[in-house]
Amino acid sequence: MTSAASKNRSTSSNIVNQYLISGPRCNSCVAKVEAAIAPLPNVSSVNFNLPQLTLTVTGPIADTEIFRAIEALDYSATKIHSVAEAESEKALQQHEQYLRHRNRGLAALALGLPLMAYGIIFDMSISHSQQQLGWGLVGLLTLAVLTLCGGHFFSSARSQFRQLSFGMDSLVAVGTGSAWLYSAVIVIAPAAFPPAARHVYFEAAAMIIGLINIGQALELKAKGATSQALKKLIGFQVKQAIVITSDGEQLTAFENINIGDLVRLRSGDKVAVDGIIHEGGGHVDESMLTGEPIPNYKAAGDSIFAGTLNTDGNIVYRASRVGRDTALARIIELVKSAQGSKLPIGKLADKIASVFVPVIFFIALISAVAWYAFGPEPTILYMLITAVTVLIIACPCALGLATPMSIMAGIGLAAEKGILIREGEALQKAASIDTVVLDKTGTITIGGPRLVDTVTVDGYNKSEVLAIAAALETGSSHPVAQALINAYQGRPLKAQQYVYYAGLGVQAELDGKRYLLGNLKLLSQQRIAQSTLFNNGEKLQQQGKTVIYLANHEAVLALFSFEDSLKTEATVIIRRLQQHGVTVIMASGDNSATCANVADKVGIEQYHGDFSPDDKQQLIGQLQAQGHRVAMVGDGINDAPALAQADVGYAIGDGTDIAIEAGDITLMGNSLTGILDATVISKATLRNIKQNLFGAFIYNIVGIPIAAGVLYPSLGLLLNPVVAGVAMSLSSITVVLNANRLRGLKIRH
Numbered sequence: 001m002t003s004a005a006s007k008n009r010s011t012s013s014n015i016v017n018q019y020l021i022s023g024p025r026c027n028s029c030v031a032k033v034e035a036a037i038a039p040l041p042n043v044s045s046v047n048f049n050l051p052q053l054t055l056t057v058t059g060p061i062a063d064t065e066i067f068r069a070i071e072a073l074d075y076s077a078t079k080i081h082s083v084a085e086a087e088s089e090k091a092l093q094q095h096e097q098y099l100r101h102r103n104r105g106l107a108a109l110a111l112g113l114p115l116m117a118y119g120i121i122f123d124m125s126i127s128h129s130q131q132q133l134g135w136g137l138v139g140l141l142t143l144a145v146l147t148l149c150g151g152h153f154f155s156s157a158r159s160q161f162r163q164l165s166f167g168m169d170s171l172v173a174v175g176t177g178s179a180w181l182y183s184a185v186i187v188i189a190p191a192a193f194p195p196a197a198r199h200v201y202f203e204a205a206a207m208i209i210g211l212i213n214i215g216q217a218l219e220l221k222a223k224g225a226t227s228q229a230l231k232k233l234i235g236f237q238v239k240q241a242i243v244i245t246s247d248g249e250q251l252t253a254f255e256n257i258n259i260g261d262l263v264r265l266r267s268g269d270k271v272a273v274d275g276i277i278h279e280g281g282g283h284v285d286e287s288m289l290t291g292e293p294i295p296n297y298k299a300a301g302d303s304i305f306a307g308t309l310n311t312d313g314n315i316v317y318r319a320s321r322v323g324r325d326t327a328l329a330r331i332i333e334l335v336k337s338a339q340g341s342k343l344p345i346g347k348l349a350d351k352i353a354s355v356f357v358p359v360i361f362f363i364a365l366i367s368a369v370a371w372y373a374f375g376p377e378p379t380i381l382y383m384l385i386t387a388v389t390v391l392i393i394a395c396p397c398a399l400g401l402a403t404p405m406s407i408m409a410g411i412g413l414a415a416e417k418g419i420l421i422r423e424g425e426a427l428q429k430a431a432s433i434d435t436v437v438l439d440k441t442g443t444i445t446i447g448g449p450r451l452v453d454t455v456t457v458d459g460y461n462k463s464e465v466l467a468i469a470a471a472l473e474t475g476s477s478h479p480v481a482q483a484l485i486n487a488y489q490g491r492p493l494k495a496q497q498y499v500y501y502a503g504l505g506v507q508a509e510l511d512g513k514r515y516l517l518g519n520l521k522l523l524s525q526q527r528i529a530q531s532t533l534f535n536n537g538e539k540l541q542q543q544g545k546t547v548i549y550l551a552n553h554e555a556v557l558a559l560f561s562f563e564d565s566l567k568t569e570a571t572v573i574i575r576r577l578q579q580h581g582v583t584v585i586m587a588s589g590d591n592s593a594t595c596a597n598v599a600d601k602v603g604i605e606q607y608h609g610d611f612s613p614d615d616k617q618q619l620i621g622q623l624q625a626q627g628h629r630v631a632m633v634g635d636g637i638n639d640a641p642a643l644a645q646a647d648v649g650y651a652i653g654d655g656t657d658i659a660i661e662a663g664d665i666t667l668m669g670n671s672l673t674g675i676l677d678a679t680v681i682s683k684a685t686l687r688n689i690k691q692n693l694f695g696a697f698i699y700n701i702v703g704i705p706i707a708a709g710v711l712y713p714s715l716g717l718l719l720n721p722v723v724a725g726v727a728m729s730l731s732s733i734t735v736v737l738n739a740n741r742l743r744g745l746k747i748r749h
Contacts, residue, residue: 108210282313297503544594
């Protein structure tokens with residue numbers, strides 16, 4: 001009994017459920033969500049993935065308890081039943097939130113911009129009753145903006161205040177609320193203030209609400225792009241497959257396929273679930289897993305994987321892994337997990353805000369108490385002016401611009417250099433990379449087979465045998481066939497009586513003569529005599545090249561060898577990276593002999609061949625565990641998990657869409673030079689961000705003590721709220737101008 005009970009408890013404690021959370025926007029939300037779920041009964045572990053907005057809870061807890069705890073935080077939760085469903089729901093929610101923030105921002109700016117323009121031309125002070133009435137109406141309009149367009153900031157700030165945690169929402173609420181409240185008091189009782197202190201700040205409140213909303217809308221737009229990798233991977237999942245049952249063949253949804261089921265795979269079909277071929281055979285394009293362009297021939301006993309494509313032949317396979325256990329499903333989970341492990345670049349601003357807001361409140365309170373206790377008459381007036389001026393000068397507009405403005409400038413400069421940066425955080429991390437892992441195919445090499453050797457027997461020349469081979473391959477879509485056809489530039493010949501030998505080659509007649517084109521197995525099967533060319537072919541294969549033979553009915557006439565050639569700049573760029581102190585490693589799904597040959601040519605000492613997508617991802621993880629900051633450069637779907645796991649993922653521009661979506665940086669020009677350029681830009685951008693953060697606070701650092709009245713006893717100087725507003729504006733202008741300096745950066749390696 002005890003053993004059984006223990007087993008049941010162990011099983012129930014391993015129950016894992018996932019929920020899509022709507023509402024959280026910053027790092028402080030992560031701790032808040034996890035702190036709300038962790039104490040619940042039966043919860044053994046909890047993890048909130050902010051980039052994916054997914055909450056993972058381990059333990060036998062009811063969904064209703066999770067929903068109740070999340071709703072108490074003013075968020076909402078939806079249970080996830082599948083990755084595809086979660087991505088669809090998340091995309092819908094993000095689009096709806098994007099529209100809300102965009103519309104709120106435009107509505108707020110519709111009021112703020114005219115008010116700002118008015119303030120540049122005219123005085124915004126109140127000196128008589130007509131101005132009092134006019135600004136009173138403006139105050140009501142601004143209150144509507146704060147309520148309808150900025151209500152979520154105040155709601156979030158209220159929640160943060162209750163939990164004694166402060167973030168950007170707190171700053172927005174304090175800044176805009178103080179500006180409006182001070183202005184409203186001026187409108188109601190202007191005579192209670194000195195003439196110089198009767199300036200209203202309704203335009204500041206409206207502009208801040210508008211700009212922050214627009215910024216959040218753009219952030220949501222960018223977040224939506226991060227999920228495209230998962231969407232494209234999910235798109236490789238086959239919806240239905242032909243399952244062979246005792247009642248005949250039936251079209252069955254892939255989620256209903258069970259282990260052991262026999263599945264028919266026709267030519268041109270994608271594999272629905274992982275399996276082992278039961279009968280038949282054909283060429284299977286596994287480039288979405290291995291990154292290698294040449295389809296592999298699969299026969300009885302061979303394994304095939306979900307998402308790969310049967311290019312020819314009729315196959316029946318027995319399902320061996322289904323659902324979340326397939327190779328494709330694991331890749332999806334790896335990408336999802338690795339993407340969620342990255343830290344947001346805005347964490348620095350959040351940390352500053354969490355300290356800055358309590359400090360501002362403390363200074364405002366101390367200055368108010370000091371003026372009330374020791375200030376001249378009227379003490380209440382001076383107390384109010386100093387406290388509100390301190391709060392106004394702490395407005396977060398420049399702080400909100402400091403990081404995104406630098407990122408925008410850096411990304412713009414990179415785009416001019418042919419480097420597409422999808423996420424600002426990549427700029428931060430690229431500066432400290434010390435290890436680069438390169439895929440081989442499509443990254444170091446051009447990504448497709450090219451005819452490099454043609455060896456003939458006496459009596460035949462190269463152009464003659466190439467013409468025959470091209471004629472035999474006419475109509476074939478195999479990459480090697482296409483390489484032969486592309487290499488032949490003469491007038492095409494017409495062959496007849498084609499006979500295809502699956503996994504071996506082709507036979508056809510040309511001018512009444514029979515020819516064979518294929519591998520050694522085909523020649524042996526057709527009893528073609530041994531040839532001295534076989535020794536040449538064996539040596540070429542040892543160099544990692546693909547070799548096929550041309551023969552007539554009695555003897556071998558020629559051999560053709562193919563290889564995936566190096567990119568012209570590969571050796572130079574790898575050497576430059578090594579000179580910059582960067583360790584370069586190659587990891588490929590291709591065979592070890594080919595990898596060794598390529599590594600030797602480009603000067604890479606560490607290389608790995610026959611690597612699966614899991615192997616690449618694990619290699620990145622191991623290097624990171626050793627303290628290295630790792631960049632991954634690749635172009636295939638097989639590179640997607642490693643690209644997402646790496647500190648920075650560089651995707652080659654002409655690679656698959658999924659590699660581009662999973663990577664942080666895309667080298668649009670298909671050149672490895674972009675790695676060096678991106679590093680220079682990232683370092684310059686980081687410096688610019690720090691300068692902007694300094695610029696965002698320098699006016700506050702100087703102005704806040706003056707606003708509190710530290711110079712009044714000695715110089716009789718008290719900072720006017722108008723000056724506080726000017727300082728706030730100048731800090732924003734400083735940030736924008738400094739960020740634009742990045743556009744003139746000169747890149748030198």
